[in-house]
Amino acid sequence: MTAIGLPDASGTRFTDYLETHSLPSDQADTRAARDGSVLATLVTHSPVEGGWFRPIDDLVISIVMQSCHSDVVRDIGWGRSSFVEAPGCILVTPPGCKSYWTFGGNPLVLHFSIARERLEALGLDWDSSLSDAGADHLNAPLYDRLVSELASRIWSVLEQPAPLGERFVDHAVATMLTVLLGGHVEDRPASPSRGGSGLPAWRMKKVRSLVAERPGLDLSIEELASSTGLSADHFVKAFSTTMGQTPHQWLSSLRIEEAKKLLRQTDQPLTEIALDLGFSSSAHFSSRFKQLVGMPPSAWRATFRS
Structure with a gap:
């Protein structure tokens, strides 16, 4: 396990974590839209214990592509949330938000780092979207097959950016944001039964x-x-x-x-x-x-x- 200190200076993009080696990872690959406003980074993570990450300027959407089913503790400023990460688990980290993480194993996670100017170009006002979604909505892990499928498609399209591909990325990112920030997720893990006792x-x-x-x-x-x-x-x-x-x-x-x-x-x-x-x-x-x-x-x- 690696403990991460919180640097004083604020970063800019998700890739800054990799460039400064503040994010323990076994492997990472980044693809970008032509104007650089959308970055997709596929990371094989190393375990993190009690790690604080400095704020960055982008909205980050993280989708678990390969799961270790490890226990996760996360805090993005609204209190600590504990859960078991599972395939398709989606986590949203607001821009300018320092975050705390604890998790084990080596999950494969696809992170989308979306610049503020891209959010504005899509007509998204972050402050009002946050108010509409509510802290509880974004604090918990989300699940949605459409978002996971779009994430995979965006990753493939960004391998060889082309005009039509860029247009697809623009629409796909807008759809992802609408679903996630608007609270329109359709697929959630089955809720544990309220009856009976569980396994200690x-x-x-x-x-x-x-x-x-x-x-x-x-x-x-x-x-x-x-x-x-x-x-x-x-x-x-x-x-x-x-x-x-x-x-x-x-x-x-x-x-x-x-x-x-x-x-x-x-x-x-x-x-x-x-x-x-x-x-x-x-x-x-x-x-x-x-x-x-x-x-x-x-x-x-x-x-x-x-």
Whole structure:
């Protein structure tokens, strides 16, 4: 883990964190619109513990493209928010806002840094948008498949900027901002049930430890339940209350995250990846991948290949 000090001087763009090495990262790649008003930076993060980041002048939209399902603590000036980051998690950081972060693992995150002049050109008054959205709205992680899909498309288009591509970026960024800042997000993780009791942290830790020992994720509900000392039925109910999804759904999302890593870092064929991760066929794998990610695995590999 790395602790980050807060420099005195305010920065300008998200990339300043990389240039000054104030942001621990394993890998980073930046693409820009022709006028530089929109920067897209794909970062493989290193863990951060108790890190304060200096303010920058841009609005930053961060989308988790590959998840570690780690516990996150975040503060953008409205109090600390704690959550587990998941695939598709979207976080908005206002311009001129110092931020605090704690998280583990090495999540792959696509950050969009949007200059104030671009916001103004799109007819967006930040102060009024913030007032309309409300602090609570932006303090929490957001989820929206349309925004995640647009983020992937923008990243691809920025690889070779062209006039029509620039026009697409302009409209796509405007749509993203309208959805996120206007509070029009459609997809949110299932809310934990209010009934019954959930898994205490020590039992959830045992589940995660077992999963970490079995990278193939060929685990049964009975094995997960046994690691916590609970019956399968009791475990399923408690897990679903805690996580807002069933153990089966959670394991499926973990398999997709492992698939993303293999797609990005290896040349393994899709069929081989599918079978290694316990899917019945490459068609089943592709269908589930597209359902959770919003694009086929082949398209994801072409877009985010290292």
